[in-house]
Amino acid sequence: MTVALIGLTAPHSKGWLTTLQHLPECERLLIADPDSEGQEDMPDDAEWVRSMDELLQGDLRPQLALISARNDQSPQIGERFLREGIACIIEKPCGRTSAELSRLNDAASQGKTLWAPAFMNRMLPVARHARRIIVEEGGIGRVVSVEGRMVTSTVEQRNPQHWLFDKQVAGGGILHWLAIHTIDLIRYLTGLEYTNVGAHIGTLSGTGIDVEDMAACSFQLSGGAVGSLHAGYVLRQRYGDIGLTIRGDLGEIDWPMWGRQGQGRTLYIHEEGPRS
Known part of the structure; x- marks a missing residue:
């Protein structure tokens, strides 16, 4: 080829x-x-x-x-x-x-x-395993709640002169460049689509950029599940506080993607609970 x-x-x-x-x-x-x-x-x-x-x-x-x-x-x-x-x-x-x-x-x-x-995160073995549990096996029951975090290193550390922070070139800030991974993974891991979305965004880094560097989003998925996504270029001491938690009426899956110990590829699964 x-x-x-x-x-x-x-x-x-x-x-x-x-x-x-x-x-x-x-x-x-x-x-x-x-x-x-x-x-x-x-x-x-x-x-x-x-x-x-x-x-x-x-x-x-x-x-x-x-x-x-x-x-x-x-x-x-x-x-x-x-x-x-x-x-x-x-x-x-x-x-x-x-x-x-x-x-x-x-x-x-x-x-x-x-x-x-x-969206290469879909191809990670841990992501495919989570989808299999949630979508194919119904392991956590009906999805009712989703929490996502994409909090990472600062604009200053990433160079505010880069085109990623120029709205005319990039179109947007952290939602366009990084939180979009979480937005996509929520669809992929749950098999559900967004039906309603809302957000508050801010440009708070004081670096002269014209795209959002902080965002707090809320949404509803097909089937009724509600969720939130918090994103920001704000961490000075470490690379990321990145993760995704999906809860159903029979259990939950927690995927800490990045934390103080670095990248995480372990799912924490709880599959007990009464049916709603």
Whole structure:
């Protein structure tokens, strides 16, 4: 398979590059950058392509495009490849607005192909195990309550000059970049959809940015479950206080994803209780 990596300078581009280099299915790796940057970091086992036009022509045409660009660039790049019938994986949040995501869906329909946001946390063994217990086995009964936390290191530690903190480029702050993982995992782990949402957001870091660095969200899911999500760039002493707790009428699952001891991949499961 020929795969094109679009973007070498976004926060996760190097990680995507390493993944593709180790993927047996990736027989030919093409690399292009919308700003023509990063060529000095090119590995020997990849081919640099000067423009998007070249990627859509002749034998350079890939079967898959992995787009890891700025939030303001990804939708337009994705639309172009999708209309040409080339499947895409697009780094989250895939765009700045819901309208931009809707156009990606339209382009995929036009090109008769598929695209997916890069929500890789779904593929963690611990996440798949939790989904199996909740959705497939009904191990905690009917889901009634969800609590999510995405609290992490400060804007100052992450460089307030980065485009991630520029609303025109990024579209939003911590909800767009990090809490979106929790938002997606809630859907994936419960098998439920959001029906009502509300939030209070704030820009409180005093760093001159124009996107939210704190958010307190509330929501209701199909089936009636209620939940909350707290997110913030606020921790000075450690990387993260990140976790997800899902409660049902027969039990609960608690997944501390990141805490004082580092990353957590253990589920704490309680499956006793009366049926409601």
